[in-house]
Amino acid sequence: MQAYVIGLMWFLGVSAVAAVAVVLIRRSWPPDQRADIHDVLSVVFSMTGTLYAVVAAFVFIDVWQIGNDARAATYREAQAVQALAWSAENSPPEYRDRITALSKQYLHEILDTELPRLRADQPVGDEGWTVLDQLRTISSRVPAAANSSGDGPDVVVQTVIQAREDRLALADKRIGSVTWFALLFGALLAGMPILFFRFEHIGTQLAMTTAVVGMITLLLVTIHQIERPFTSTERVPAAAYDNAVARLDSLGS
Secondary structure, eight states, X not given: OHHHHHHHHHHHHHHHHHHHHHHHHHHHSOGGGOHHHXXXXXXXXXXXXXXXXXXXXHHHHHHHHHHHHHHHHHHHHHHHHHHXXXXXXXXXXXXXXXXXXXXXXXXXXXXXXXXHHHHTTOOOOSHHHHHHHHHHHHHTTSOGGGGTTSOOHHHHHHHHHHHHHHHHHHHTOOOOHHHHHHHHHHHHHHHGGGGGOOOSSHHHHHXXXXXXXXHHHHHHHHHHHHHSGGGOTTTSOSHHHHHHHHHHHHHHO
């Protein structure tokens, strides 16, 4: 809901500024005095609008893919933790119980601490790495004879470490300040010509201007909202970790 409110506020605010600009420009430069530049403005508006649409589309696809990759990374990590607990089923009880308990602790650390911090755009801390280091240590002590049916815990724990690194790398991924400069300055170039078009009625120009400017604003707000996938529960939910915890709970029952 917060994203909708932010988008609406930006839409109304920028549209209001554009409407005021239209009124001021019409008063200082009446439409009937712009006949000589109307055709030029049409060409400029068409070219800048098309170029900006192409650039914005590529950026939007890029940030959308970041969100999809982040979601997939959570499932890989949760499945790897689950596989780690399952790989210890044939191990001696003291190792099996310890690995299962640490696996649950790691998942709860993600759910209770790391995801809330990521959504608040804060560092996740080192507790998750500490639990993983304990898992790595205990997994390396599992007798080799207990791993005859497949990969042992010492192998699977490396998969968990890699999945964690992938998730944290995606959480820090951004489109960059240079790209944002191109988006913002391009939005200005793409939307400015419509302020000077020669409309006979001010109502028509206000409607067209707010529509164009508002659409560009909503596009930029959307890119900003989905640029950081973990700040939105809709983009990367905690379902993967919740499911893994439920399965490990059933394993221990």
